[in-house]
Amino acid sequence: MNPSTATVPPSMSLQHAPSLFERFRKLIVVCAIFLVWELIVRLGNVNPLLFPAFSDVVGNLMRGLGVGGQPELWGYIWETLSVILQSFALSVMLAILLTSLALASTLAKDFLSVITGMFQPLPSIALLPMAILWFGFSRESLVFVVVMSMVWPIASSLTVGFATVSPTLVRLGRNYELGHIGTLVQIMLPAALPMMIAGLRVGWGFGWRTVVAAELVFGATGSTGGIGWYINNSRLFMNVADGFAGILLVIIIGLIMESIFLFIQKKTTHRWGTEAS
Amino acid sequence: MVNAHGSVIDTVAIENVCIDYDVGPAKREKLRAVEDVSISIRRGEKLVILGPSGCGKSTLLMALGGFLPISSGTIKVNGTPVSRPSMERIMVFQDFYQLLPWLSVLDNVKWGIRKRWPKMKKEEVTRIALKQVELVGISRQAHQYPNTLSGGQKQRCAIARSFAATPEILLMDEPFGALDAINRERMQQELNNIWSEQDQPTTIAFVTHDVNEAVLLGHRVMVMSSGPGRIRAVVDNPHVGKPSDGPEAVNLAAHLRDLLKEEIR
Secondary structure, three states, X not given: OOHHHOOOOHHHOOOOOOOHHHHHHHHHHHHHHHHHHHHHHHHOOOXXXXXXXXXXXXXXXXXXOOOOOOOOHHHHHHHHHXXXXXXXXXXXXXXXXXXXXXXXXXHHHHHHHHHHHHXXXXXXXXXXXXXXXXXXXXXXXXXXXXXXXXXXXXHHHHHHHHXXXXXXXXXXXXXOOOOHHHHHHXXXXXXXXXXXXXXXXXXXXXXXXXXHHHHXXXXXXXXXXXXXXXXXXXXXOOOHHXXXXXXXXXXXXXXXXXXXXXXXXXXXXXXXXXXXX | OOOOOXXXXXXXXXXXXXXXXXXXXXXXEEEEEEEEEEEEEEOOOEEEEEOOOOOOHXXXXXXXHOOOOOOEEEEEEOOEEOOOOOOOEEEEOOOHHHOOXXXXXXXHHHHHHHXXXXXXXXXXXXXXXXXXXXXXXXHHHOOOOHHHOOHHHHHHHHHHHHHHOOOOEEEEEOOOOOOOHHHHHHHHXXXXXXXXXXXXXXXXXXXXXXXXXXXXXXXXXXXXXXXXXXXXXXXXXXXXXXXXXXXXXXXXXXXXXXXXXXXHX
16 A cells, blocks of 8 residues: 555556557567577578477467367366366465464464475475375376465465555454454455465466476376376477477466456556555 | 433443553553543533543543453443444544545445444445435545545545444544645534534544644543543533634633643643
């Protein structure tokens, strides 16, 4: 809640709404990168088995998505997305539960702070061998490592979010006789939303990296694999352009998610002027 | 004036109230903030609690709200001792951030009404909310979010929300203290209007350090002295609501100022 920006309508904020020109400029840069890629591969006589041309990659990607080919990629996309969405939901619930308990007792607070400090620096993919030991080559193993990568950044930003809720709002909640749950749901969570969204973004980023990495190592769970598995499989069969298409897909989905978070921010905290600056 | 004999028209009975703060490194020492305060607040009156900064007037109000424990004495509202915050005693703070930033002006007022009467019909909630929003003069801003309002408009919204819940008593802790001088004077006048436009006269305890504000708003003015906070005097104000430059108001203001000055010396 920055008082100096309190009266500035969101549309006038310079930081978050790039002008048309700025967007255009970025597009030019992206096009330039793809053009240089294409030219180097085509003119430099690069072995397409090592580094395929951009046009081949896009062609394979489109075919994989069903434009002039078998729409096989959608299955892999869904497989990966379903794992990460399930883990995301679990992580959010777990993070809210842990941080709410930390609000209620100092012991729980210390516990959360220690365990967050321990697990946050650990790349959770390092837990995959143990997860395989515990859960076997199953979906549970994947969900376990992805949750372990997501829950800590979400919990730690939610802790900060709760700690910075205005005491006046907490008093307001007490004045209107809200109980513990009521205060949490009606005051604390919405007031902590700016930090929460930041945490969800970071958490999602960690989880996305982890799920793709885990699939690379892991292969298919059951009958179907995810995008990571698809990338690794393409290398096995020397369908390098397919592998590149998979990588491009990972990037594109990451960008789409990022813009979904931005959209949510625009509809909530930007509008309320509670953006964490 | 000071003593209360449990008269029927009294809403609040404060008797021999002392409030201590725990201070010091291990919170072992006691600091007396309010000492032996006894006053009754009559139904439908505006009682102004006037005193210098740090005299314990806000502490007393917070205790009346049930936000702070008292060390001795009793605070009763309609005969029931105050033990915790309640919607019968709604507070209006000085802080501009007492509105829920994720709700529009109208929804903030509706939020309060819904908390008060969870089973009330939607149309009725909206009707009451609209009426209060109009009464405080922010109908045009009804669908704006709080971050787009000026300080005065935010306080108007908080006032609308508190009146809408029709509490037994409204506790206002320098609600205009952070406003600029022009806005403050306007809001003081308008609070009188808003108060008189309610279906039932609302009982208000209003804390301030501003003598003119006290004269304009208070049916009675309770002057507090500091260190620790005691009642210095309780002054009747027959000129409540009159312009502050009228002769009677000027005299009363001078009298109150003298009471405050004696204390400082």
